[in-house]
Amino acid sequence: MKRIVTIQDISCVGKCSLTVALPIISAMGVETAIIPTAVLSTHTAFDDFTFRDLTDEIVPIAQHWNQEGIGFDAIYTGYLGSFEQLEIVSDFFDEFKTSENFIFVDPAMGDNGELYKGFTPEFAKEMGKLCGKADIIVPNMTEAAYMLGFDRVEEEYDEGYVKDILYQLSLLGAKMVVLTSVSYDESSIGVVAYDSVRKEYFSYFDERIDVKYHGTGDVFASACVGALMNDFSLADSLKIAANYVVECIKDTQTDSKRNWYGVNFETVIPYLIRTIEKNKTVLPPTRARYFFFSEELHVSEQE
Secondary structure, three states, X not given: OOXXXXXXXXXXXXXXXXXHHHHHHHHOOOEEEEEEEEEEEEOOOOOOOOEEEOXXXXXXXXXXXXXXXXXXXXXXXXXXXXXXXXXXXXXXXXXHOOOOOEEEEOOOOEEOOEEOOOOOHHHHHHHHHHHOOOOEEOOEHXXXXXXXXXXXXXXXXXXXXXXXXXXXXXXXXXXXXXXXXXXXXXXXXXXXXXXXXOOEEXXXXXXXXXXXXXXXXXXXXXXXXXXXXXXXXXXXXXXXXXXXXXXXXXXXXXXXXXXXXXXXXXXOHHHHHHHHHHHHOOOOOOOOOOOOOOOOOOOOOOO
């Protein structure tokens, strides 16, 4: 069984960060080790949440793993809350990166044109340096703009602008650069990616559902990592993850007892597993470092 490690906070209630990464990736047949960077009673959209910083625990955990000879097929980071954590995680990359694994960074810092509370443009630039050590990064348009030091986040843009952003992000150092939540019109939203090794672009769009839920970016990134660990190319992994998020939103919208603070990713896990299993039978295994795959991806219907 393959093993990944994901480094991010855990919100005890809220359907984001580790509370989605652990169940989603585990359900996809991958051992999921975790390093919690902080423990919160809820995610930050709630009022009066509790917070316990765990930065001091990261290095001792890594040292123990080194003593035990524990390695990983992938390293996946999400929300990191301080400059110190960025530095520690950068060192973790140096210790645990091998020629056989890959680093996947979701630079979770902001959305809708603004950084999350507590983050600054200076932090975003340091996050950009961490992304330079990654094989794959998945920022949204807001995070990309801040990492590149732009004066503002464009609300309207065209394909040429997006490709230029991707190219500039690749200059930070990551091999595969993905922009999430890209939309050229009101009817669709998706991902656009750039393979800096092959100098090729890829895009995939799905229907736009005019609602917003906390944690969908974490759901997307986790499903993408899980698909990569099941030997799908990055292009197909992005499709699988994007379709999964759409199905999660649809399921949540039809649930009269839905919670406001996240999507029903749990009830849609069977759909995700069917998609993985169906495509395993028709797609030969690939290495995650290979980006494009020519076969058609078959998406299971939600039952």
